[in-house]
Amino acid sequence: MNTSKTFQKRKEDFLCGHCGLAVMGNGYTNHCPRCLYSKHVDVFPGDRLAVCGGLMEPLSCEKERGQEKLIQRCIHCGMVRKNKVHEQDDFEALLELARKRVARS
Numbered sequence: 001m002n003t004s005k006t007f008q009k010r011k012e013d014f015l016c017g018h019c020g021l022a023v024m025g026n027g028y029t030n031h032c033p034r035c036l037y038s039k040h041v042d043v044f045p046g047d048r049l050a051v052c053g054g055l056m057e058p059l060s061c062e063k064e065r066g067q068e069k070l071i072q073r074c075i076h077c078g079m080v081r082k083n084k085v086h087e088q089d090d091f092e093a094l095l096e097l098a099r100k101r102v103a104r105s
């Protein structure tokens with residue numbers, strides 16, 4: 001995909017690589033609140049050091065110490081990571097993930 005160069009240096013706002021939503025970053029959000037995809041740009045959360053750039057696909061969600069966590073897997077390199085769920089995330093999309101989890105177990 002050919003993204004414009006002006007866009008690369010901006011940490012916060014990004015276009016969702018999956019559904020195309022323009023996501024307004026607030027310093028914490030690194031995934032799309034609508035489809036819950038993000039991009040593999042971090043080695044550790046927030047560092048933006050990964051060069052992979054693959055799409056991180058939401059696999060499931062789970063509760064960890066009272067906090068909902070999103071499990072995402074990079075469709076490019078296969079790395080799995082956990083991501084905090086944010087208030088603005090689409091509740092239906094989260095429910096969908098929860099349903100998938102139940103269906104698998």
Ligand SMILES: [Zn+2]
Pocket residue numbers: 016017018019020021032033034035036037
């Ligand atoms: Zn999206």
Ligand SMILES: [Zn+2]
Pocket residue numbers: 040052053054074075076077078079
């Ligand atoms: Zn990756």
